[in-house]
Amino acid sequence: MGRITLDKVSKSFGEVNVIPPLDLTIEDGEFVVFVGPSGCGKSTLLRLIAGLEDITSGQIRIDGNDATHMPPAKRGLAMVFQSYALYPHMSVKKNIAFPMKMAGVDPAEQERRIKSAAEALNLTAYLDRRPGQLSGGQRQRVAIGRAIVREPAAFLFDEPLSNLDAALRVGMRLEISELHNRLETTMIYVTHDQVEAMTMADKIVVLQAGVIEQVGSPMELYHKPRNAFVAGFIGSPKMNLIGGAEAAKHNAATIGVRPEHIAVSATEGTWKGTIGVSEHLGSDTFFHVHGTGLADAMTIRAGGEVDLHHGDTVFLTPDADKIHRFDKEGLRIE
Amino acid sequence: MARAVTPARKSINTAAAWTVALIIFFPILWTILTSFKPEPVAVASPPVFLNFDWSFENYETVIQQRGYGQFFWNSMVIAFGSTILGMIIAIPSAWAMAFVHGKRTKDLLMWMLSTKMMPAAGVLVPIYLIAVYFKILDTRFLLTIVLMLMNLPIIIWMLYTYFREIPVDILEAARMDGASLTNEILYVLTPMAVPGIASTLLLNVILAWNESFWTLNLTAFNAAPLTKFIAGFSSPQGLFYAKLSAASVMAFLPIMILGWFSQKQLVRGLTFGAVK
Ligand SMILES: Nc1ncnc2c1ncn2[C@@H]1O[C@H](COP(=O)(O)OP(=O)(O)OP(=O)(O)O)[C@@H](O)[C@H]1O
Ligand SMILES: [Mg+2]
Numbered sequence: 001m002g003r004i005t006l007d008k009v010s011k012s013f014g015e016v017n018v019i020p021p022l023d024l025t026i027e028d029g030e031f032v033v034f035v036g037p038s039g040c041g042k043s044t045l046l047r048l049i050a051g052l053e054d055i056t057s058g059q060i061r062i063d064g065n066d067a068t069h070m071p072p073a074k075r076g077l078a079m080v081f082q083s084y085a086l087y088p089h090m091s092v093k094k095n096i097a098f099p100m101k102m103a104g105v106d107p108a109e110q111e112r113r114i115k116s117a118a119e120a121l122n123l124t125a126y127l128d129r130r131p132g133q134l135s136g137g138q139r140q141r142v143a144i145g146r147a148i149v150r151e152p153a154a155f156l157f158d159e160p161l162s163n164l165d166a167a168l169r170v171g172m173r174l175e176i177s178e179l180h181n182r183l184e185t186t187m188i189y190v191t192h193d194q195v196e197a198m199t200m201a202d203k204i205v206v207l208q209a210g211v212i213e214q215v216g217s218p219m220e221l222y223h224k225p226r227n228a229f230v231a232g233f234i235g236s237p238k239m240n241l242i243g244g245a246e247a248a249k250h251n252a253a254t255i256g257v258r259p260e261h262i263a264v265s266a267t268e269g270t271w272k273g274t275i276g277v278s279e280h281l282g283s284d285t286f287f288h289v290h291g292t293g294l295a296d297a298m299t300i301r302a303g304g305e306v307d308l309h310h311g312d313t314v315f316l317t318p319d320a321d322k323i324h325r326f327d328k329e330g331l332r333i334e
Numbered sequence: 335m336a337r338a339v340t341p342a343r344k345s346i347n348t349a350a351a352w353t354v355a356l357i358i359f360f361p362i363l364w365t366i367l368t369s370f371k372p373e374p375v376a377v378a379s380p381p382v383f384l385n386f387d388w389s390f391e392n393y394e395t396v397i398q399q400r401g402y403g404q405f406f407w408n409s410m411v412i413a414f415g416s417t418i419l420g421m422i423i424a425i426p427s428a429w430a431m432a433f434v435h436g437k438r439t440k441d442l443l444m445w446m447l448s449t450k451m452m453p454a455a456g457v458l459v460p461i462y463l464i465a466v467y468f469k470i471l472d473t474r475f476l477l478t479i480v481l482m483l484m485n486l487p488i489i490i491w492m493l494y495t496y497f498r499e500i501p502v503d504i505l506e507a508a509r510m511d512g513a514s515l516t517n518e519i520l521y522v523l524t525p526m527a528v529p530g531i532a533s534t535l536l537l538n539v540i541l542a543w544n545e546s547f548w549t550l551n552l553t554a555f556n557a558a559p560l561t562k563f564i565a566g567f568s569s570p571q572g573l574f575y576a577k578l579s580a581a582s583v584m585a586f587l588p589i590m591i592l593g594w595f596s597q598k599q600l601v602r603g604l605t606f607g608a609v610k
Contacts, residue, residue, distance in 0.1 A: 050510060051509075052506050052509065052510075071509070072506075072509045072510050073509055073510070073511075073512045073513060073514065077510065078510060078511075079506075079507065079510040081503050081506070081507060083501065083503045085501070085503035085504045085506065085507035086504075086507075087504060087507075087508075087522055087526075088504075088526065089525045089526055089528075098508075098511050098513075098521075099511035099512050102511055102512035102513050102514075102517060103512050146507075146511065150511070150512070
């Protein structure tokens with residue numbers, strides 16, 4: 001079980017208030033991703049849940065029990081750190097066994113769990129090595145193995161993949177998602193990479209300056225961003241945000257159109273501009289269009305085989321149903 | 335490519351290095367030589383170098399008549415006892431200062447260091463009187479405690495510096511893994527700090543071994559360590575240079591041997607840490 005409830009939780013470091021009072025419920029078995037720009041308090045929030053930082057006010061409950069003043073060891077949560085934080089003086093096997101040793105798990109059972117974790121994570125061949133003799137990806141797997149064997153109420157991940165190269169990151173992302181499907185244990189995952197957030201989460205929590213901007217499924221956030229910040233943050237490439245007269249035509253202070261919801265044509269359309277940089281990815285093409293008078297550069301996503309290039313004049317037509325409208329405060333207008 | 339060094343230049347450098355090393359080592363060498371001389375040769379002028387009747391007589395006299403064993407044992411107990419006791423107190427203190435520092439941690443560290451600047455003679459009388467009151471004068475217990483207290487600031491400072499190098503993440507991981515504070519220090523922090531702890535240990539054993547102010551003033555015979563043993567040869571009945579030298583050699587030899595062996599251990603420990 002792993003239902004975690006934050007009730008008016010706040011955190012200050014001395015005078016600096018990093019997290020104003022905040023409410024959040026994480027259901028048992030959910031994969032929740034905290035996402036937001038650097039310094040917005042994602043790690044701090046995770047560390048509050050872990051018990052590595054004391055909360056300034058409010059209450060944290062884990063499965064209904066007040067955990068506010070519980071030391072981390074008592075909360076039954078496992079954490080995977082960005083730096084892996086393996087014990088350098090212990091073999092891989094001892095690293096994985098450490099939490100069980102601390103919990104006094106019987107040695108035969110320890111062996112069994114180490115074996116099954118090592119098999120699941122492809123670590124069987126490395127059990128006698130020291131962490132220093134492993135690659136980054138292998139180290140991260142050891143860290144995950146160490147977390148699994150505890151059979152925790154929830155897993156906490158703080159940017160676990162950011163030290164890995166791009167290819168490995170995609171692979172590990174899948175492995176973690178598969179792990180979640182298999183274990184069905186609550187996972188809280190911190191990242192500033194919105195692709196990781198979109199692909200892995202059941203529920204995304206978007207944070208800005210310690211404030212929750214929106215909580216919802218990836219598709220909810222994509223289709224109905226609650227405000228302009230979330231609209232700009234979720235989705236890749238970023239949504240085009242347009243103010244001024246064009247927005248006023250739609251009775252809004254700002255309108256937003258995603259790059260994939262704009263049609264591009266060489267002959268006719270609503271807005272006219274010139275192609276600046278064009279990025280051909282094979283499956284897709286991204287055009288950065290200047291001179292539309294709407295925004296500095298409009299990003300357009302087109303198919304892979306579009307015969308348009310740098311310097312060409314193009315016409316852009318937004319999909320009328322897919323225009324997001326925001327008021328002066330940046331809040332969504334339905 | 336390394337800087338080109340001509341053979342001539344290289345030999346000059348080597349000669350210079352050896353000269354400096356010999357000058358520094360000379361007093362020790364002279365003490366060792368003297369310890370093998372008969373008493374009259376030891377004070378002969380001009381001095382005699384190697385051309386004398388080498389003998390172990392001084393050592394025999396010193397060991398048999400002056401009870402070297404007792405002094406040696408006292409030195410061992412006091413030096414290792416005070417260091418180990420100091421470690422037991424210093425490891426948790428240094429942990430707290432390195433990993434849960436508060437606003438006053440820096441001040442506290444500075445204050446501890448400042449106690450080392452105070453002349454020891456300034457607190458001799460109070461400590462002497464306390465020892466008299468508790469009837470522990472001239473006991474190994476007293477010396478162990480006093481030397482531990484004297485060296486504690488240095489032990490804490492050294493450990494603090496080593497602990498600062500250890501990533502906090504790893505200790506936090508231990509906490510998440512269910513380790514109590516004691517287990518965190520025992521199974522994670524201490525093994526990771528082994529090279530640092532070893533050099534702290536060694537340095538403090540040496541400091542305590544060589545300490546003479548407190549050992550000379552607070553002991554008479556029962557708890558007297560080797561420092562007192564050496565001092566005993568500059569007695570009113572006249573100086574015995576050869577025997578004094580033999581006593582000195584026997585006082586510093588154990589610690590030099592320890593230093594020699596642990597030096598290798600330390601280098602190994604340090605390079606091991608570097609590979610991680
Ligand atoms: N121990 C601390 N003392 C003072 N301020 C802190 C401390 N830890 C974090 N902060 C501040 O709290 C804010 C949030 O930090 P946090 O590490 O939670 O950000 P983050 O969202 O994880 O950022 P990133 O994506 O860069 O990891 C930052 O402004 C940071 O400077
Ligand atoms: Mg962070």
